[in-house]
Amino acid sequence: MAIKHPYKAIVIGGSAGSFQTVLHILESLPKNFSIPILLTLHRLKHVRSGLAESVSLTSHKPIVEPYDKQAIEPNTVYIAPSNYHLMVDDDYTCSLSTEQPVEFSRPSIDVLFASAAQVYKQQLIAILLSGANKDGAQGMKIVKQCGGTVIIQDPSEAEVSIMPKSVIDIVRPDIIMETEDIITFLKNMVK
Numbered sequence: 001m002a003i004k005h006p007y008k009a010i011v012i013g014g015s016a017g018s019f020q021t022v023l024h025i026l027e028s029l030p031k032n033f034s035i036p037i038l039l040t041l042h043r044l045k046h047v048r049s050g051l052a053e054s055v056s057l058t059s060h061k062p063i064v065e066p067y068d069k070q071a072i073e074p075n076t077v078y079i080a081p082s083n084y085h086l087m088v089d090d091d092y093t094c095s096l097s098t099e100q101p102v103e104f105s106r107p108s109i110d111v112l113f114a115s116a117a118q119v120y121k122q123q124l125i126a127i128l129l130s131g132a133n134k135d136g137a138q139g140m141k142i143v144k145q146c147g148g149t150v151i152i153q154d155p156s157e158a159e160v161s162i163m164p165k166s167v168i169d170i171v172r173p174d175i176i177m178e179t180e181d182i183i184t185f186l187k188n189m190v191k
Contacts, residue, residue, distance in 0.1 A: 040109045090119055126151065134162065134166040
């Protein structure tokens with residue numbers, strides 16, 4: 001029987017070099033891991049499909065690119081669609097936007113993290129992986145201010161360390177760990 005945990009959602013962001021890490025994390029989660037995961041990966045805006053399909057090949061969970069106002073359900077992974085910001089609304093639905101890029105990125109990790117932090121507060125885990133710009137750092141700061149848990153991939157393990165290092169520059173992460181330790185941390189939530 002799984003113990004009760006305080007978390008209601010997980011947000012994950014990454015860019016250059018994070019795709020394989022995301023695949024590994026998702027394929028490693030057990031079937032009884034029911035916390036919804038919202039994911040923003042930087043991707044080419046003219047490539048409209050394929051990411052959700054690629055991720056679904058290795059994950060035990062339903063992988064969806066949400067439509068606007070789609071309810072956030074347990075046991076599901078939501079991936080920001082190409083060229084759309086993914087946000088969380090107060091009624092626990094996904095919201096999509098074509099507002100200006102943030103840190104040259106749409107979808108933006110900052111946008112997802114900040115909106116999720118304001119809704120889930122201390123019941124949110126935010127994980128930032130490898131990447132080549134500072135997108136995600138301001139969002140992590142807001143997660144921390146709202147009482148959520150801030151986890152970054154160890155910059156020494158990240159394929160491109162700029163993104164996780166940018167968090168350290170503005171806020172103290174709760175946890176800095178390598179991919180295998182992130183997986184263990186998440187798995188332990190359902191033991």
